[in-house]
Amino acid sequence: MIANDNYTQRISDEFARFHADLKSQAPAWLTGLRREGFRRFEKAGFPTTRQEEWRFTNVKRIAETEFALAEISPPLSRETISPFVLDEDYLRLVFVNGHYVGELSATGAAPDGAVVCNLSAALADHPALIEDHLGQLVSDDNACFAALNSAFIRDGAFVHVPRGVVIERPIHLLFISTDNSSPTASHPRNLIIAQPETQATIIESYVGLNAGVYLTNAVTEISVAENAVVDHYKLQQESAHGYHVATTHVRQQRTSRFSSHYFSLGGQLVRNEVDVTLDDEGCECTLNGLYIAAGDQHMDSRTRIDHAKPHCNSYELYKGILDERSKGVFNGIIYVHPDAQKTDAKQSNRVLLLSDDAVIDTKPQLEIYADDVKCTHGATVGQIDETALFYLRSRGITEDLARSLLVYAFANEIANELKLEAVREHVERFLLTGQSLPEL
């Protein structure tokens, strides 16, 4: 625990205020969830690099910054948010500094019985459903940031897909942080429930409009029931001084499919965890990721896949591109439980280092307690392929442009695979602009 008693006291005071403000409106179970979250946060404290899980990511900067809970700011115009709206046809929930803004959202036309709205509104209409699910997938006693998020649960997205329903329009959750005179924190909490035989596509975007320091500490829980299909995309594009800490917890039931596509493209200090439990037979899970860092950015990507039952497949590919003095961390655990025979798990982390000062700590891990499984994992760290560089140059392309093209190509292998056209184009544009390449 980082000794900063003043700050801990401050968070404690803030929690007391927050709690008092909301207690009268909140059901007892929610008050309990917040209290329990705070208790666990107090017990765990901010992690230090002496803890294995945090060995390569020092959060001292977060622990020592006195964040105040972000207040809702003056209203944003549609023009301001338009660069982040991926597709006008998508269902959209917009949050500014963690607060839901209905005027910027588009929630109409969800199919029969499906609910796509903000969590605090859903609390009024669907209390039992939320009580049954909220906090169910987050249990790790040591998860300081998730506990802090639970302590400060106020709003986020709520999606409920009732049995047999297919939501064809992707659901875009847009979280915007705006300028504040002093450091602020928001703790978005998202709950996605896909009931049996359903289908949904969720996109989480995190963007910053501010020049100052702020913290986004998000938790998303996704329950994927029997035979359900959920595709999850995340675009992390916080601004230059943004700290982004987030966990996505997923539990999959029998023969369900889940895919996660994570793009870490912004922020100063970023830690993202995706934690999937394959809790019944015949599940399939794909976790892909791309992190691109330069300057002094620090990006930590952590995944855990628990193969708890037999006959499940998981595929994982994370790629990183690190330039200048940036630092990347990849930690991927595949845990195959004794019962999980016939597991097929593939995991790979590939990293491109573009400067001598960039650093990657990569740690793919397999822990296998079943004896009839097929598991592979690996990590490669490299520079630009000189043979490919020569090939491009021998076709007239200048060295600078050829290098940019090869960086783009490396990243694009992940982006190319995206089913959602608007997301793919958004990422491709980011990649092309980032490499100063002309449009396609």
Add this chain to the structure above:
Amino acid sequence: MLEIKDLHARVEEAEILRGINLTVNAGEVHAIMGPNGSGKSTLAHVLAGREDYEITRGEVVFQGKNLLEMEVDERAGEGVFLAYQYPVEIPGVSTKYFLKAALNSIRKYRGEKRSDTGEFLKLVKEKMKLLGMDKSLLDRGVNEGFSGGEKKRNEIFQMAVLQPKLAILDETDSGLDIDALRIVADGVNSLRSADRAIIVVTHYQRLLEYIVPDKVHVLADGRIVRSGDKTLALELEEQGYALVEGDRESVLSPT
């Protein structure tokens, strides 16, 4: 167009080219043949600008300019094109994007205007038809998952789009079946013109039945040991490289 004088090149301590002299005029097709390890591919790569080789002596003048002083991409801008024996796969960059970048880079080098998308696509589709290639290739990664034959065909396709002044084909025939060989040869033949020179580097005479050369040179031990017209290739076919082994003896010990 191209004048190579007393060219010596080595990799680390091994001297591979030991005094090449060769003049190629516009409109001509030259075949360079020779046994494995004779330096054929090295010559092709040295002309394209590969940096693994150290030029220890000699000069190469291309259209009045010192080719050896130019960067790799400048050589392409000047009109040099190497069709690779082993083309590189670049997943993640579509053939379309790659070719447009190449074409516009060369145009920029020459101070010409950029090709717009409409004009570019028209050019590309016309050349694909010439080589019997499927349009879907444009959106695939460069050479990604291609068979050996497809890669070679793609090299000639690039050559057709970029319209070089000097094309060097490095063992373009190796590993091709007869159908693929014909397509590739037809593509090359369609590019023969009065203002373009082509150097065909090959181990086998077979390709030269389809791309009939004006001159044939035999390379052995880093030197051109014999030059002649297309009949030299036939002679080699009949007698094998023993023919030049004998010559080499006479070169090495002129008694």
